[in-house]
Amino acid sequence: RLEAKIDIGSKNAVKLMTAHGSKGLEFENVFIIGLFDGHWGNKRKRTMIKLPNSIYALDDQAIAGRDENDDERRLLFVAMTRAKKQIFMTYPLKNYDGRELLPSMFLSEINSSLIQVRPTDIVLDKTLQFEPSADMGPNIYEKEFIVDLFKSNNLSVTGLNNYLECPWSYFYNNLLRIPRAKDKHAAYGTAVHNALRDLFLAKNRNADYLLEQFERYLIEERLSEADHRESLARGKKALSEYFKKYNTNWGNKVLLEYNIPAVELGDIKITGKIDKIEILDKGNNVNVVDYKTGRAKTRNELMGKTQNATGNERRQLVFYKLLLDNYKNGLYKMKSGEIDFVQPDAKNNFRKEQFFIADEDTKELREVITRMVDEITDLKFWDKHCDNKDCQYCVLRKSIK
Ligand code: SF4
Structure with a gap:
C-alpha cells in the first residue's frame, strides 16, 4: 500500500x-x-x-x-x-x-x-x-481504487502530457507516484530554475550572483562527481551568456514560481506552478514564461508539427491559460506565453518562442481533459500495450498482476 x-x-x-x-x-x-x-x-x-x-x-x-x-x-x-x-x-x-x-x-x-x-x-x-503488514491495502489494479485515486489527485500538465503519451506511464508516474531517481538532466534543470528564481528576487540582478546560486543549488543535487563537473561547466557557460543576452530587457513586475493549487474543471481539479509571470500593464495582462533547460527546439517541434514531436510545450502554455482564466476570477489575463530556452542552440543562439493562445485552444484542451476523465473513469486504457523496449511499465504490470 x-x-x-x-x-x-x-x-x-x-x-x-x-x-x-x-x-x-x-x-x-x-x-x-x-x-x-x-x-x-x-x-x-x-x-x-x-x-x-x-x-x-x-x-x-x-x-x-x-x-x-x-x-x-x-x-x-x-x-x-x-x-x-x-x-x-x-x-x-x-x-x-x-x-x-x-x-x-x-x-x-x-x-x-x-x-x-x-x-x-x-x-x-x-x-x-x-515482515509484510497483515493489511496489504487495496489492490492497485482495482477499478474503484484507480478512479478514487484519480479524482483525489489534481491534474498537472505533466500528468496530462504523460497520459497522452501513454496512460500506463501516467498511471505509474502520476497516480501511483512510483519513486524514481532524478536523472542528471532533471537535477541540472532544478538548479537552473532555482538560480533564475533567486536572480529575479534579488535587489541587484547580476551575473555573479546568478552563477553563485546555480553552483549552490547544483551541490544540493545528487550527482556523481563527473556529472556534477559537467553540469557545473555547462550551466555556468549557459547562464552567463543568457544573462548577457537578456538582462537589459527584463522588467521588474514579475511573479515567480506562481502556484495555482487547484482549479475545478468538471469532475476533477487542475493545478500548476508557472516559472515566471511578467505583468505587462495595470490591467494585469501577463506574459507567461516557461524555462527549458534541454536542447533548444524549433517552433514547429514545440507545436508538435515535426515527426516524433509531442507538442507538449505548446500544450503546456494552453494549460496555463486554462488555469489562469479560471483562477481568482481571471485576475491575471494571459496575453502570451513563451518557451524560453536557457541553453543555446547549435549556432550558439538563444531561442525564445512566443505563442498567443486563443479561447479556441483552451476550449479544445478542455475537451481533451474531459476525454481523459472519461477514459480513466471507464478504464478504457486497460488493454493498451505496445512494444516500446525502453519502457518497463508494462513489464511491471505483468509481474504484479
Ligand atoms: S510499454 Fe508501451 S503501453 Fe506499456 S506503459 Fe510503456 S509505453 Fe505504455
Missing part, C-alpha cells in the same frame, strides 16, 4: 547514498551507519587465502607500509568531510544473531575531543522490520 507521496528529488529530503556516491557533495548533517569492525575496516575476505609476501612483486619495505585498511580509511574520510555541521556515526552492539560487535577501528583514530558518545537503547527486531 502506498500511503506517502515519496519525492526522491526534494532538497529537504533525507538522501540515501553510498560513501562513494557522496564524493563532491556537501550536506548540513551526515549520518554514517554500521561503523562496526569487519564492516568498516578489518574486512575478512573469506574467499582469499593469504599468500606469503614473496609471492607479491613488491619488496619487504613496500609491503610493510601497505595497510589494507588505507582505502577504507580514505573512503570514510571522504564520507565524513561531506558534513558542514555535524556527523552522526553509529554502530550496533550486537548483530541479528546476538553476536557482540566491536566498533570500527577507525572510530578510535578520531581525535576524542571532537567526539560526543551517545549510547542509545534502540533494539532492532528483524521480524518486525521485514
Whole structure:
C-alpha cells in the first residue's frame, strides 16, 4: 500500500547514498551507519587465502607500509568531510544473531575531543522490520481504487502530457507516484530554475550572483562527481551568456514560481506552478514564461508539427491559460506565453518562442481533459500495450498482476 507521496528529488529530503556516491557533495548533517569492525575496516575476505609476501612483486619495505585498511580509511574520510555541521556515526552492539560487535577501528583514530558518545537503547527486531503488514491495502489494479485515486489527485500538465503519451506511464508516474531517481538532466534543470528564481528576487540582478546560486543549488543535487563537473561547466557557460543576452530587457513586475493549487474543471481539479509571470500593464495582462533547460527546439517541434514531436510545450502554455482564466476570477489575463530556452542552440543562439493562445485552444484542451476523465473513469486504457523496449511499465504490470 502506498500511503506517502515519496519525492526522491526534494532538497529537504533525507538522501540515501553510498560513501562513494557522496564524493563532491556537501550536506548540513551526515549520518554514517554500521561503523562496526569487519564492516568498516578489518574486512575478512573469506574467499582469499593469504599468500606469503614473496609471492607479491613488491619488496619487504613496500609491503610493510601497505595497510589494507588505507582505502577504507580514505573512503570514510571522504564520507565524513561531506558534513558542514555535524556527523552522526553509529554502530550496533550486537548483530541479528546476538553476536557482540566491536566498533570500527577507525572510530578510535578520531581525535576524542571532537567526539560526543551517545549510547542509545534502540533494539532492532528483524521480524518486525521485514515482515509484510497483515493489511496489504487495496489492490492497485482495482477499478474503484484507480478512479478514487484519480479524482483525489489534481491534474498537472505533466500528468496530462504523460497520459497522452501513454496512460500506463501516467498511471505509474502520476497516480501511483512510483519513486524514481532524478536523472542528471532533471537535477541540472532544478538548479537552473532555482538560480533564475533567486536572480529575479534579488535587489541587484547580476551575473555573479546568478552563477553563485546555480553552483549552490547544483551541490544540493545528487550527482556523481563527473556529472556534477559537467553540469557545473555547462550551466555556468549557459547562464552567463543568457544573462548577457537578456538582462537589459527584463522588467521588474514579475511573479515567480506562481502556484495555482487547484482549479475545478468538471469532475476533477487542475493545478500548476508557472516559472515566471511578467505583468505587462495595470490591467494585469501577463506574459507567461516557461524555462527549458534541454536542447533548444524549433517552433514547429514545440507545436508538435515535426515527426516524433509531442507538442507538449505548446500544450503546456494552453494549460496555463486554462488555469489562469479560471483562477481568482481571471485576475491575471494571459496575453502570451513563451518557451524560453536557457541553453543555446547549435549556432550558439538563444531561442525564445512566443505563442498567443486563443479561447479556441483552451476550449479544445478542455475537451481533451474531459476525454481523459472519461477514459480513466471507464478504464478504457486497460488493454493498451505496445512494444516500446525502453519502457518497463508494462513489464511491471505483468509481474504484479
Ligand atoms: S510499454 Fe508501451 S503501453 Fe506499456 S506503459 Fe510503456 S509505453 Fe505504455
